[in-house]
Amino acid sequence: MTVRVLRFTWRDCLFAHWSVDTAALETAIPDSLALDTFDGRAWVSVLASTVENARPPGTPHLLGATFPQVNVRTYVRLGDAVGVYFLSLDTGSRLAARVARRLYRLPYYDADITVETDGIHRIHAHRRRPETLPVEFEATYRPKNGATVPETGSLSYFLSERYRLFVPQAGMTARVEHDPWPLHSVEADVWVDSLFDAVGLPLPDAEPRVRYCPAMVFHVHAPKRLD
Numbered sequence: 001m002t003v004r005v006l007r008f009t010w011r012d013c014l015f016a017h018w019s020v021d022t023a024a025l026e027t028a029i030p031d032s033l034a035l036d037t038f039d040g041r042a043w044v045s046v047l048a049s050t051v052e053n054a055r056p057p058g059t060p061h062l063l064g065a066t067f068p069q070v071n072v073r074t075y076v077r078l079g080d081a082v083g084v085y086f087l088s089l090d091t092g093s094r095l096a097a098r099v100a101r102r103l104y105r106l107p108y109y110d111a112d113i114t115v116e117t118d119g120i121h122r123i124h125a126h127r128r129r130p131e132t133l134p135v136e137f138e139a140t141y142r143p144k145n146g147a148t149v150p151e152t153g154s155l156s157y158f159l160s161e162r163y164r165l166f167v168p169q170a171g172m173t174a175r176v177e178h179d180p181w182p183l184h185s186v187e188a189d190v191w192v193d194s195l196f197d198a199v200g201l202p203l204p205d206a207e208p209r210v211r212y213c214p215a216m217v218f219h220v221h222a223p224k225r226l227d
Contacts, residue, residue, distance in 0.1 A: 002175060002221040005103075008054035008064070010218065012121055014141050015183070015211040016046045016190045017159050018204040025074060028200050029085055030168045032226075036075040036082050038158045044074050044087070044201065045159060046192055046208075048123050048139055050115060054096065057219070067093035068113040070125045070137050072199055075158070076166060078226070083164030083173070087199040090125050090137070104223055105170035109135075127198075135198045141188035143212040149180045156183060156211070168226060175221040186212035 022042045025035060035042045053064030071089040076082070090111035091097050097108040109127050116122040120142050127135035150156035160181040166173050188210040196203050 002224055004057045004177075004219045005222045006054065006218075006220040007057045008218055008220075009052040010047075010049040010216045011052045011214070012115075012117060013047060013049035013213045013216065014121070014123070014139055014186065014188065014190075015160070015213075016048075016139070016188065016192070016208040017210075018044050018206065018208050020044050020201060020204060024200075024202055028087060029074065029076060032168045033076040033078055033085060033166060036077045036158075038075075038155055042074070043159060044072065044196075046137065046190070046195065047071050047073065048125075048137070051091075051093075051096070065093060065096060067091055067096055068115045068123065068125070069096075070111070070113065070123070070195075072195060075162070078166060078168070078173075081164060081173075082162070083166050084162045085166050085168075087201075088195070090127055090135070092125075104165075104174060105167050105172065106165075133194060133197065135194045136191075137195045138191040139188060141186050141190075141210070141212065143214070144185045144187070147182035147184050147213075149182055155209075159209075160211075166226075167223070170223075171226050172223040173226055174223045177219040177221075178216055181213055181216060183211040183213055186210050188212075 055064035069091045072087040073084045076085045092113040113125040125137040
């Protein structure tokens, strides 16, 4: 039994999902993992949000860190266990990046990220010191009224209800707790060209499937060794 080591809230979270070529995506994940597919299709998602009040459980609220973040993830399985595998995570907090790289060995990158929320949400991320070409992400989005919780077995459920992350290159996994996602429809324009290039994936041909959630509280457990 593992213990909770981190608590935080994702605020103004944009989900952008693309169905991608399975063969191309398989080259981007470790050999020990298998892609988890929905009706035979593999998916990659970009999640943009403000991470709010990140802190160990039980510590004072004032000690929590708040910063914007953009992550790229896909959906995987290891044996009977399903979860997510992060291809990249860009954060506006250098401290958060260092802590996450050290504790979870996740592929965090320092980035300059600006967020505006004046009715229309805007986010722009520019990775500091990218290894090759500049890496950027940009989105504008306007949520619609009315939220629904995804039905079990639906594509929205497959893409949102994930309770484990895998870091097989470090031989670790971690449990993640959160409530079911109340998802809103959203009007969005998303630009991910260099973000996909940076993780070795071709640009999707189709428009993304987009959703929005105003807030979600997470509890992350201590990492454990993979069996």
